[in-house]
Amino acid sequence: MTSYDAIVIGGGHNGLVAATLLARSGRKVRLVETADTLGGAARTDEFAPGFRVSTAHILNRLHPDVIRQLDLAAHGLDTSAAPAPTTVLGDREGPVTLRSGYGDHVDGISPDEAKAWSELRALLLRQAGILKPFLTRRPPRLGKLSRADMSLLGGSALALRRLGKEDMREFLRMVLMNVADVADEHLTDDRLKGLLAFDATLGSHLGPRSPTSLLGLYYRLAGEAGGSVGGQTIPAGGMGAVINALARAAAAAGVEISTGANVTRIALEGGKAAGVTLGTGEELRAGTVVSAINPATTFLDLVGPRELDIAFVRKIGNIRMKGDAAKLHLALDTVPDFPGISDADRKGRLVIATSTDHVENAFNPAKYGEFSPEPVMEITLPSLSDPTLAPDGACVLSAVVQYAPYDLREGWETGKPKFLEAILATLEANAPGIRNTIRHSELLTPADIESRYRMPGGHWHHGELQADQMLFSRPVAGHSGYDTPVGGLYLCGAGSHPGGGISGVPGLNAARNILASER
């Protein structure tokens, strides 16, 4: 039996961040990952001979504090990638391309629309800026506000004040609105509206006209990449390269990492965390156990309901986490041609969402357990940024496709080929001839994502990121501070505040919280 100061369960990016920071504090840290490679859905895997891809394919919110505190640049993170553009593939009107930080400049729209866009973008960024400080802080504890909580809330109040009365009123009016209404208030171009509708609802079980759907857009715009707010990059080497940098940082900090080792149980002694048991039967001891995996898995499977209170178990069991997005990987003989898109823009993000209605219509069937017959999607061609991901001349296409309800009524066994056909038909319409170049295809439904990455519901946020499961209520109300009812057991994954995406922030916040409380 080996003893550690802290054991981190799960070698996804948040687990690596938390483990590294804990090890840096002088603690003896062991990180245990079930899969043979680190990174979870951010790892880069071969999906066809010579073709590699990562399920997470766009870097748009890896937090600067994480990059700085872990010295990720020194550990090989390449932050030099230029911000990637987003191109909305137009129906008849041709494409619209947003450049730099979420459309600092936009090509393909009228001068009037460009002005309207620029005003809306500035407004949304100001508003996202109010919420941004909350990302890297433990959600304030209601009922017993600490000085830090007060200063955070006070800071936000100040930020609101600084906005001025008009802007403040506008923020309070808009914050729980749906993205479709906001877009309609400011814009006329369907392609821009379609993009906002898509981005706001990406990864959630919401349509653009669902109440509060704007929050998803704020969440995106509170992120940054390549030094620009709302920006994005396609990382060289796939997202696996980011994981490699995190893994090197962890190793350098002295974290002992085991892969291919699953935790079957979190051991408790006197109601407090005492270590973990591995699938091999090996027991590791530590007074601090940090779970970077799903909250429901952590409590219901590894701790077990018997050691927990009933209402807590009830809340954990009721976290909504049924994914509604699928992931498509295509191994293509050649680089596909999207008419009207320049070679440079093809390296960026391509979005098929032609209007608010397109996204809303795609969502409608998902409410009733059916996939979208005309899905919306974001596409990247990662091998254009990193040729090593595909054999010479060939190409990797990676797409997040909505909507694909986890609980497909007809079942994914028969539904999956039909959904693939719908996706490929959409792709063919936007890139004629692409189907003839497909060497291999891999479609991951939420059910596949669930089993491959052990993400219950196949939900990359590990819990819907909606108002009722945010901030104070993430993962569940009353337990949002990374610590849990079980002494010495902490959460540090996407299921905790602020949520998913390759940000490292839950891991960062959790580590800070552990270091502060165990000082």
Added chain:
Amino acid sequence: MTVVPPLTDEKRRAAQKHIETIRFETPFHPRIAALMQTNDWYDWAGYKSANTLWAEELEYFAIRAQSALFDISPMVKYRIEGPDAEAFCNRLTLRDVSKLRPGRVHYTAWCDDSGHVLDDGTLFRLADTRFRLCCQERHLPWLLDGALGFDVAVTEETEEIAGLALQGPTSCALLKAAGFDGIETMKPFDIRDFGHESGSVTVSRTGFTGDLGYELFIDTPLALSLWDRLWTAGELYGIRAIGNAALNQARIEAGLIVANIDFITTDHALRADRVRMPDETGLGWMVDLKKGHFNGRRAIEDARRNNSIRHVLVGLEIEGNVPADHAIVYHRKKREAGVITSAAWSPTAKRNLAIASLERPYGDTITEDLWVEIYALHELRYTKLMKRATIVPRPFVKLPRRTATPPADC
């Protein structure tokens, strides 16, 4: 992950008859209605129950001098059965269920996650892997959620099982005369099955009176014949049907508390500060920290560690003879210290008794110089009485016959 089958609509409806029918009648209603002289019914958890039947005082004396028959069918009952039944009950409730042997019953309570009391009740260990939980409030969703991760089935059986309390000094002899052979060997908190017609009746030596007494549980279809059997045999033992008013007097003498009278249960409390921890309702002795995890344990331990337990439940003896129901308790006649939750003149002890909830330090470190302010209404004029109250131990009335085995005359 273990999956608990959801409550079906059918099951839900079946468990709601007491809601759908105003003053739903208990299985014993035909017999009680025939004896009812005062027409003094009240609502007990949705059931039509007798408050008095003929005369409150005489009903009380039936408890203390004869045999009193009281319908406890409205008590909520759950069957808890399965290999993990003990583990389930241990996680649910405060006391150590592994110490409860088959054929025994104990008084216990259970809390929500914040350590506040959801209810108190009796847990019957009918067999190694089968329990019956009797209580005041409905808890099925809570129990089903609590069953997650346990190999156990929890079923509501409030309507399937009728219950009678037979209490009083002649109750043992009465049962013996009615053919309950060997009843006299039952010790307090023992459970035993006896044959009744085609089925059986489960008898426990328990009660809510502090007297010699038994509680009898039977399948509803056999309820009336059980009543008749007791009634016939009881003629020579002074059997009387009684209502809640008399029982309440007896239970106050016995120092027993009632949920939602002496404290507000967590699910009923509308105001955040009305909930109570076991230590605040006189149930702290149940909290068994030597056993494993139980619901609310962490919160209870935290509250004890942080000294954040704010209330205390005490027994009071008050000078004079005017019952001090819901009177305010004062320290030095000036500072409010708490409130009386139950009060009665005790015919047996000849003392004026009360149960009170005090705010610490009153009742905890400050126990002297307590007073209660009683407003006695006499023909539309209040007489304001300031009476001295003394903290005294409960039970106020302790009868040797409650525990004597075998009971006298048996």
